[in-house]
Amino acid sequence: MTHAGRGRPSRIAETIATCAVATLTGALVVAVVTAVVTAGPAGASLTGACKAQGTVVSPGKPTRTYDPKVVDKVTVPRKGDVHWQASTGVKGDRTSNGEVRVKFPPPVGKVVVGEWGKNGKKVGRPGNSGTYHYSLPSLIAGIKVPVSGEHHEPGIDCSGAVVVSVEGHSPLAWVSLALTVFTVVNMALVMRAKRRIRT
């Protein structure tokens, strides 16, 4: 069995240099791919004749009102009440329907989280309003969740999209970061050449 090169300072320096180059290359690839994939247009999100507004009230936090005609990114407290109102301005009995979806990464895609009017029941009022209490787990804090929705009735088609994120960072973020470091170190071990027994 040979021990050629083992323990030499040049071997340690070579190992460190290889790891550094691999790490820098990986970071560069991730940064470039992220910049390319996440680049997209920004702007108002609600289109059509619909009007909507939401006011988020949370204890100890400033009250904030959002208008989806001008806002397409929202950061909300983890728990609170949303006083919402929406209208099309049209009176008289008519059929209407719509849905709200959350987008997940492929291959899951869009998941419908709420819908209305699918039973064909007619409505007569020009708008609707209410208060919705929510309390979200801290595990999803910091995640940017794309939410989209649409509303249809005779002569009116509205659609909107907004990116919602909960204030703060998830405790899972630090766990994930620690596991990333662990797997990077483990990758260096996997990259080690097998020992060869020479006769």
Next chain:
Amino acid sequence: MRAQGHPLLGGINGFFLGVFGALDLLFFGVVQLDSVLITILPIVGIVVGIALGYWGPLGRSRA
């Protein structure tokens, strides 16, 4: 041509590296929940892990 390192372990480790890397990007708000990177990174991790494991550049003896 024989593998110099550990391609199977490299693939498994690369997969988890891709998964945790994608989760880091997600949890720290770098990418949105619908980003295709969350799907791609684990697959890229498997490929890169197998390649690095096959290559095995570290700790080679200078014969």
